[in-house]
Amino acid sequence: MSLIVDIEKRLGAFTLRAELEARGGEALALLGPSGCGKTVTLKCVAGILTPDRGHIELDGRVLYDSKDQIDLPPQERQIGYLFQQYALFPNMTVEQNILCGIQRGGKAEKAELAAAQIRRFRLGGLEKQYPAQLSGGQQQRVALARILASGPQAVLLDEPFSALDSFLKWNLELELGEMLSGFPGPLLWVSHDVGECRRNCRKVCVMESGNTDPVIPIEELFTRPASRSAARLAGCKNFLRAERAAEGLRLPEWDVTLPLQPEQSGFDTMAVFNAAILPDGGELSLRVCRVIEDVDGYILLLRPEDAAPSAPFLRFESPVPHAVGETLGLGFRTDKLFFF
Amino acid sequence: MDWYPLYNSLRIAAIASFFVFFLGVAAAYYIAKLPRLLKGTLDVILTLPLVLPPTVVGYLLLRLLGPRRVVGAWFLEHFDLRLVMTWWSAVFAVIVVVFPLMYRTVRASFESFDETLAYAGQTLGLSNTYIFWRIRMPYCRQGLIAGTVLAFARALGEYGATSMIAGYTPGKTATISTTVYQLWRTDNDALALKWVLVNIAISAVIMLVVNMLEKKDLLTEARRSGKARA
Numbered sequence: 001m002s003l004i005v006d007i008e009k010r011l012g013a014f015t016l017r018a019e020l021e022a023r024g025g026e027a028l029a030l031l032g033p034s035g036c037g038k039t040v041t042l043k044c045v046a047g048i049l050t051p052d053r054g055h056i057e058l059d060g061r062v063l064y065d066s067k068d069q070i071d072l073p074p075q076e077r078q079i080g081y082l083f084q085q086y087a088l089f090p091n092m093t094v095e096q097n098i099l100c101g102i103q104r105g106g107k108a109e110k111a112e113l114a115a116a117q118i119r120r121f122r123l124g125g126l127e128k129q130y131p132a133q134l135s136g137g138q139q140q141r142v143a144l145a146r147i148l149a150s151g152p153q154a155v156l157l158d159e160p161f162s163a164l165d166s167f168l169k170w171n172l173e174l175e176l177g178e179m180l181s182g183f184p185g186p187l188l189w190v191s192h193d194v195g196e197c198r199r200n201c202r203k204v205c206v207m208e209s210g211n212t213d214p215v216i217p218i219e220e221l222f223t224r225p226a227s228r229s230a231a232r233l234a235g236c237k238n239f240l241r242a243e244r245a246a247e248g249l250r251l252p253e254w255d256v257t258l259p260l261q262p263e264q265s266g267f268d269t270m271a272v273f274n275a276a277i278l279p280d281g282g283e284l285s286l287r288v289c290r291v292i293e294d295v296d297g298y299i300l301l302l303r304p305e306d307a308a309p310s311a312p313f314l315r316f317e318s319p320v321p322h323a324v325g326e327t328l329g330l331g332f333r334t335d336k337l338f339f340f
Numbered sequence: 341m342d343w344y345p346l347y348n349s350l351r352i353a354a355i356a357s358f359f360v361f362f363l364g365v366a367a368a369y370y371i372a373k374l375p376r377l378l379k380g381t382l383d384v385i386l387t388l389p390l391v392l393p394p395t396v397v398g399y400l401l402l403r404l405l406g407p408r409r410v411v412g413a414w415f416l417e418h419f420d421l422r423l424v425m426t427w428w429s430a431v432f433a434v435i436v437v438v439f440p441l442m443y444r445t446v447r448a449s450f451e452s453f454d455e456t457l458a459y460a461g462q463t464l465g466l467s468n469t470y471i472f473w474r475i476r477m478p479y480c481r482q483g484l485i486a487g488t489v490l491a492f493a494r495a496l497g498e499y500g501a502t503s504m505i506a507g508y509t510p511g512k513t514a515t516i517s518t519t520v521y522q523l524w525r526t527d528n529d530a531l532a533l534k535w536v537l538v539n540i541a542i543s544a545v546i547m548l549v550v551n552m553l554e555k556k557d558l559l560t561e562a563r564r565s566g567k568a569r570a
Contacts, residue, residue, distance in 0.1 A: 048459045074462035087460035091478035100474075101464035150464045 001025075003154050003186040007044055007054030007064070016040050016051075016210045022154070022186035022203070024059075029197035029218060030190045031233055032207030038190040041207070042156045045188070046081045047074035058154055058186070080152030084159050086143035088131035094118070094142050095127040101150035113149060121145040121179065136164060137172055144179050154186040161196065173200070194221070194233050206230045222273075228340045231271040237315045242270035242339065253311045254304050258284065260334065267339035274317050275336050282331025288322050289313060302328065341531070344511050345519040346538060348427055352502075352515060353495035356434035360491050363435070364442030365484070368450050369472075390440035394500025397436050401505050405432065424505050427513050433501035438494050442487040449483020450476070485553055493546045497539070 001024030009016045016037040022028035030038050043049040044064075045056060053066040058079070063072045088097050098117055102110045118124060121141040131139055140160070147155060160176060161169040177200050180187060191197050197204055197218060204221055206213040208229040216226070225231040228239065243250050249260040251270070286302035290313075293299075298321050301313035305327070314330075322328065371382050389397050405412045405423040415421045423429060453476055461471040477484065499517040506513040508522050516539050523532035 043459075046459070046463050048462065074459070075465045075467065077463070078465075079463060081460065081463040083456050083460055085456065087454070087456045089457060089461070089475050091475070100461075100466060100470075103465045146464065 001059045001153070001185055003045070003059075003188065004055070004057040005041070005045055007041075007051035007056060009040065009044060009049065009051040011040065014210055016044075018044075018207070018212045020205045020212055020215050022188050022215075024185050025183070026203060027180075027187040027189050027201040028215065029201035029204040030188055030207060030212075031192070031194060031197050031204050031221075032229075033192055033233075036207045037210040038192075038207055039158055041212075042081070042158055042188065042190055045154075046079050046156060047072060047077050048081075078151065078153045080147035080150060080155040082143055082147060082155065082157045082160055084162055086131075086139045088139060088142055088146070090131055093128050093130055094123055094134070097131070097142055098146045098149050101146050103150065117145040117149045136168060137175065140172055140176065141179070144176070148183070152185065154188070155180070155183060156188045156190070158190050159192070160189075161193075176200075194235055198222075206233055225271070225338055228269060228271065231273075231338055231340070234273075236271045236273045236338075238272035238274075240270045240272065240312065240314070241268060243268065254307050256284065256304055258332075260332070260337075262337075262339050264339050269340045271338040271340065272314065272332070273336045273338075274315075276333045277314070277316050278331040278333060279316065279318060280329055280331075282329045284330045284332075285327050286314060286330055288324050288326045288328065291322060291324055298322070300328075302330070341534060342511070345514045345516045345535070348513070349496055349515040349517070352427070352430045352434055353492050355428070356431050356438060356495045357488060357492040359431075359435055360438050360442045360495075361484075361488055363439060364446050364487060364491075365477075367439075367443050368447040372447065372450060386443055387440045389436050390444075394433075394437055394498065394502075395504060398433060398501035398504030401432055401436065401501065405429070405505070425507050425509075425513065427506065430498070430502040430506040430513065430515065433505045434495045434498045437498055437501050438491045441494055442491045445483050445487030445490065446480070449480040449487075452483075453479055482554075486550070489546060489550050489553075493543060496542060496546075 003022045005021070006019045007016070014037070018037065018041045020028065020030070030041065032038050040049060044051045047063065050071055051064065051066070054064070055062070055066070056064040058077070062068070062070050063077050064070060089100070092100065095114060095118070098114045099110060102113055105113065118127060121144065123138070123141055123145060126134065126138060131142065134142065157176075161172055164172065173196065189197065189201050201218055203215050204218040205215045206221070206227070206229060213226055213230060221230055221234045225234050225236070232239075240251050241253050243252060244262070244265065245257055247257055247259070249258045249262060249270070250256070251258065285304070287305045288300050289303050290301040291298055292301075294317065297317055297319045300316045300318050300322055302316055303311055303313050367386060371379055371386075374382070402424065403409055407413060407416050407422055407424070412423050415423055423432070457475055457479065458471050461475055462468070466475075497517055498515075499521070502515060503518050503521070506515075508514055508518045514522070516535055520532050520535045520539070523529075523535065
């Protein structure tokens with residue numbers, strides 16, 4: 001079972017080119033900043049929007065093909081779509097919301113299936129309630145129960161927790177992961193939160209300004225990000241200009257040369273993850289220019305003492321405080337440095 | 341007192357409101373999907389009767405439905421049917437005058453509809469007809485009710501276009517509004533006043549019903565959201 005997407009769509013000045021494959025039982029994260037085209041991609045897959053050209057296939061079934069002029073309506077695609085605000089029908093009770101998506105079977109069969117979903121999603125006692133009477137977590141469970149009751153072959157999740165505070169978010173995330181764990185079909189999880197993707201998905205497809213990167217196992221996003229945007233999404237905050245020099249690696253913005261010889265060539269940027277920075281015992285001496293207290297530690301902004309006023313800082317998250325003006329001898333873990 | 345004008349006014353208003361309900365809903369739904377220029381043009385044309393004097397609407401309708409005019413002549417020739425100067429001729433006039441009220445109210449409430457609900461319905465496999473009648477219409481019910489009641493109230497009071505296309509024949513085409521005018525013109529002041537009072541009573545009842553409907557809806561909303569917070 002797999003979902004294959006290869007589409008193109010223009011929306012004003014924005015052009016989407018999405019190419020990805022999601023396999024059954026294996027959640028694929030579609031990760032990218034806001035406005036990069038993630039939701040448009042989902043809507044094209046679900047049939048809410050029509051691409052300009054391309055091909056969409058689910059489990060060998062062609063849903064859309066511009067050459068063969070196939071474009072199934074959303075009703076025939078059997079793709080469940082969890083919307084950001086859950087999109088429960090406000091004029092229907094919990095039970096009616098779940099029932100209305102069940103297309104097959106007689107009345108008794110439908111009622112039985114709905115009752116089973118209500119039990120499975122711990123919605124017992126809420127059958128006659130209206131969506132506005134439910135908490136956020138209950139609404140999410142109803143939305144999921146409704147989707148799974150309709151018998152989808154793939155499920156799309158559109159930023160399921162974007163509007164929630166972090167505590168509630170964490171609880172709903174745990175619950176959502178649990179509820180979806182047995183789903184056999186492809187699962188496409190759209191998010192701009194890398195942690196959410198890491199915890200819930202096994203593969204990732206990074207998206208930026210309308211273009212998709214190749215699908216990779218999600219741990220590779222951290223062990224060897226393929227692009228600057230992938231590194232940024234993986235949580236890297238430091239990007240310094242870098243060039244190969246005779247005696248090592250030169251950082252022109254700081255006018256410093258490091259004794260490093262990267263294996264790659266053809267790069268102009270060095271991405272420094274926080275984990276790459278070894279705070280003492282190194283040869284690069286940097287001055288602490290600012291100290292910002294964070295929730296669980298300190299953010300230090302570092303720069304060579306004689307650097308130009310416009311030179312960028314190195315951001316280092318330190319568990320221990322340092323005083324402004326202090327000089328640190330930094331080293332780098334070369335396996336956590338990436339060059340683009 | 342002969343109650344025929346009350347009966348006639350009520351049936352004209354009821355029949356016209358019935359048609360205006362469906363015409364207004366269909367127009368609001370389909371016109372919203374048209375390209376901008378066409379939408380703007382149709383919007384102007386369909387709303388025009390709201391600001392035109394009803395006598396102008398009556399004149400235009402007579403030019404269309406009169407026995408020697410295009411549509412009127414056709415019906416007279418093929419069905420031996422005169423479209424004007426009968427009690428139901430007033431229905432045409434009232435539909436045209438009242439339509440913009442319904443159309444605009446419904447359109448405003450359709451515009452407030454959350455399209456995500458329709459998309460959710462589609463991905464769940466619900467037909468577009470089901471989504472329209474069971475999700476979009478209930479969601480917009482306040483606007484639909486408000487539009488219908490407004491249309492009915494305005495239909496009851498229509499005078500200008502009605503008097504031109506249906507005239508005033510006691511016991512045939514007389515409505516409350518044409519009767520009041522006729523009685524006043526013939527110096528029957530006492531009876532005219534009675535009809536005025538009847539008219540005021542009906543209008544007051546309608547407005548009362550509207551207010552009650554609004555309050556009831558607000559109450560249920562409040563109860564629901566109150567429980568959600570608890």
